[in-house]
Amino acid sequence: MPTMIRRSLLSLASAVMIFAIGFAVFVSAQQGSTLRPPAFELDPKWPTIPNNWVLGEVSSIAVDARDHIWVLHRPRSIPAEKRANAAPPVLEFDTAGKLLSSWGGDGAGFDWPEREHGISVDAKGFVWISGNGGWPKPTPGGSTDDMILKFTNTGKFVMQIGKRGESKGDADTMNVHQPADVFVHAPSNELYVADGYGNHRVIVFDANSGKFKRTWGAFGGKPEPPAPTGPQAPGAAPAQTQANPDGPSQYGLVHAVKVSNDGMVYVADRVNDRIQVFTTEGKYLRQVKVTNEGGVTPVPAGFAFSPDRKQQFLYVVDSGPMRVVIFDRATMTAIGSIGMRGPKPGDFDIVHHMAADSKGNLYTAEIVTNRRAQRFILK
Numbered sequence: 194m195p196t197m198i199r200r201s202l203l204s205l206a207s208a209v210m211i212f213a214i215g216f217a218v219f220v221s222a223q224q225g226s227t228l229r230p231p232a233f234e235l236d237p238k239w240p241t242i243p244n245n246w247v248l249g250e251v252s253s254i255a256v257d258a259r260d261h262i263w264v265l266h267r268p269r270s271i272p273a274e275k276r277a278n279a280a281p282p283v284l285e286f287d288t289a290g291k292l293l294s295s296w297g298g299d300g301a302g303f304d305w306p307e308r309e310h311g312i313s314v315d316a317k318g319f320v321w322i323s324g325n326g327g328w329p330k331p332t333p334g335g336s337t338d339d340m341i342l343k344f345t346n347t348g349k350f351v352m353q354i355g356k357r358g359e360s361k362g363d364a365d366t367m368n369v370h371q372p373a374d375v376f377v378h379a380p381s382n383e384l385y386v387a388d389g390y391g392n393h394r395v396i397v398f399d400a401n402s403g404k405f406k407r408t409w410g411a412f413g414g415k416p417e418p419p420a421p422t423g424p425q426a427p428g429a430a431p432a433q434t435q436a437n438p439d440g441p442s443q444y445g446l447v448h449a450v451k452v453s454n455d456g457m458v459y460v461a462d463r464v465n466d467r468i469q470v471f472t473t474e475g476k477y478l479r480q481v482k483v484t485n486e487g488g489v490t491p492v493p494a495g496f497a498f499s500p501d502r503k504q505q506f507l508y509v510v511d512s513g514p515m516r517v518v519i520f521d522r523a524t525m526t527a528i529g530s531i532g533m534r535g536p537k538p539g540d541f542d543i544v545h546h547m548a549a550d551s552k553g554n555l556y557t558a559e560i561v562t563n564r565r566a567q568r569f570i571l572k
Contacts, residue, residue: 226523228528230506230519231519231571232572233572235569237538238290239289239567240290241290245278246278246280247271248264248564249267250561252266252545253313253374253545254546254548254556254566255312255314255320256556257314257346261287262288262556262566263283264284264286264566265282265297265310265558266282267282269308283312283320283348288554296344304338304357305342306325306340307326307327307357308325310323311324311375314346315377318345319345319351319377319400320343320348321341323338323341323342323375323386324338324340324372325372326371327371337371338357339355339356339358340353340355353403354369355367356368360392363410363417366408367405369386370390371388372392374448375387378452380456382399383399383406384397387449389444389446393411393417393443393445394409395409395460407475408475409475412469414443416444418443420441420443445465446464447463448462448494449494449546454504455504458470458472459496461494461495463494466483466492466513467482467493468482481520481525483511483518491518492513493509494546496509498522500553505522510546510557512544514534515541516530516532544557555569556568
C-alpha cells in the first residue's frame with residue numbers, strides 16, 4: 194500500500210476514534226490536567242421496574258458495598274390517577290437491574306419525610322434518608338422535614354436525628370432543617386449532612402449515637418442565612434462583585450456533601466455555582482466553579498468519586514445545562530462531561546443526584562420531568 198494512502202487511512206481511523214469517544218463523553222481540553230476523562234455507555238435496559246409500578250420524581254441514588262443500587266423516589270409526586278400503582282419509596286436493585294427489595298413510608302416511631310430527598314448507604318450497610326418537605330413553603334397542614342432517618346438495609350428503623358417541624362435555625366444542634374444529602378465517613382464513623390434547604394451549613398453527627406459533633410458554613414465560617422442583597426428572584430444567586438470575587442460569604446443552598454478517601458470534604462453550593470473543599474474538621478481549603486458553557490448557568494448538585502484508590506475523578510451533577518461534569522480531582526480541573534438536556538435515554542432533565550459503583554459505572558437520579566434512574570457503563 195502506498196505510504197500516502199496508509200497515512201490517510203491512519204488519520205481517518207484516528208478521527209473516527211476521537212469522534213466515538215467524544216460522542217460518549219464530551220472532552221474539553223483544559224490546562225492544569227494531564228488525565229483523559231473516562232468514557233461511558235448508557236445501559237438502556239437498566240433497571241427493570243416490576244409489578245406495573247410507577248415512579249415519582251427520583252430524587253437520589255446510592256451504591257452500597259455489595260454494588261447494590263438504592264433508588265429513592267417521591268410517591269406523592271405521582272399524578273393522582275396513577276398513585277395506586279406507586280412503587281415504595283426505597284428500591285434496591287442489583288447491577289443487572291433486578292429488584293431485590295423495596296420498603297419505606299410512614300411507620301411507627303419515626304417521621305418519614307414529606308418530600309424524600311437524599312439516600313446514602315454506609316459501609317456497615319445502614320441506609321440513611323433525608324427530606325426537604327416544606328420547601329419552598331409547607332403544604333397546607335404540613336410541616337418541615339427537620340430530621341434524618343437511619344434504617345437497616347431491610348427497612349428496620351434504627352435512629353432518628355431531629356424532629357419534624359422543630360428546627361430553630363443554623364445554630365440548632367439538635368435538629369436539621371430540610372437537609373439535602375447525607376454521607377457517612379467510615380474511618381471516623383461520622384455522618385456529614387448537607388443541611389441546605391432550610392439551613393446554610395454542613396453539620397456532622399456521630400453515626401452511632403446521633404450526637405452533634407461540629408458544624409460550619411461557607412469558607413468554614415459561622416453558618417448564617419445569606420445577607421439581603423436587594424430585590425432578586427427567590428433562590429437566585431447573589432451577584433459576584435469585585436470586592437467579593439469568591440462569591441457570598443454564606444451558602445445559598447448546600448445540596449451535596451461527600452468525603453474522599455484522603456479525608457477531604459466536598460460541598461456543593463447549588464445556588465452560587467461553587468464547590469468548596471474542607472478538611473474533615475471544617476478547615477476551608479479551596480473552591481472551584483463549574484464552567485459556564487453554552488450560556489446556561491451551572492448548578493452543581495451532586496457528587497460521586499471514581500472507585501480507584503486515589504479517586505482520581507470527581508463527578509459533579511450540573512443541573513443547569515443537564516450534564517455530569519468530570520473533574521481531575523487533584524487539580525480540580527474540568528476535563529469532560531456526560532449528557533445533555535433532553536428526554537431520550539442518556540439525556541437528563543432534571544438530573545439531581547448520582548453515585549458510582551466499585552467498577553466505575555455511574556448511576557443518576559432525575560426529578561421533575563424524566564423521573565428515572567439511569568446507568569452508565571464505564572468503557
